[in-house]
Amino acid sequence: MRLTVLIRPKAGILDPQGDAVQGSLAHLGFVVSAARVGRLVDLEIPAMDEVAARREVERMCAELLANALIESYEIVTGPT
Amino acid sequence: MRLTVLIRPKAGILDPQGDAVQGSLAHLGFVVSAARVGRLVDLEIPAMDEVAARREVERMCAELLANALIESYEIVTGPT
Numbered sequence: 001m002r003l004t005v006l007i008r009p010k011a012g013i014l015d016p017q018g019d020a021v022q023g024s025l026a027h028l029g030f031v032v033s034a035a036r037v038g039r040l041v042d043l044e045i046p047a048m049d050e051v052a053a054r055r056e057v058e059r060m061c062a063e064l065l066a067n068a069l070i071e072s073y074e075i076v077t078g079p080t
Numbered sequence: 081m082r083l084t085v086l087i088r089p090k091a092g093i094l095d096p097q098g099d100a101v102q103g104s105l106a107h108l109g110f111v112v113s114a115a116r117v118g119r120l121v122d123l124e125i126p127a128m129d130e131v132a133a134r135r136e137v138e139r140m141c142a143e144l145l146a147n148a149l150i151e152s153y154e155i156v157t158g159p160t
Contacts, residue, residue: 018122044112060112
């Protein structure tokens with residue numbers, strides 16, 4: 001089963017990458033009032049029901065994938 | 081209007097970050113058959129209709145956000 005974890009800097013946390021993207025887009029002539037950059041992780045895990053799979057991925061987020069102090073995450077299933 | 085761009089390494093492109101994540105998860109005892117790491121960019125752009133907004137973000141992807149040679153991207157609207 002495939003799940004995707006979307007990891008974003010929390011509101012209020014500095015995001016220099018996002019600032020750079022916003023600046024570069026402005027430089028290219030695009031009008032963007034905010035840009036934030038995060039990560040995504042696509043995971044393929046052995047078949048289990050969705051509830052169990054989400055619980056497993058929650059644990060992966062807590063133990064490795066996200067830094068809860070400065071990042072929020074969201075787990076989405078299916079092709080995103 | 082808020083749009084999110086999901087950027088992933090194309091199939092067949094080496095993804096050392098994904099390999100590292102998969103290795104670390106295995107080390108922690110998780111069973112993961114594949115892990116791929118990509119980026120996401122949340123963009124806040126001035127109100128326009130969704131079709132125009134997507135077209136604008138397509139251009140941002142082509143000009144700055146994604147490297148079409150090695151990355152694929154997907155534009156999603158609304159809170160993801």
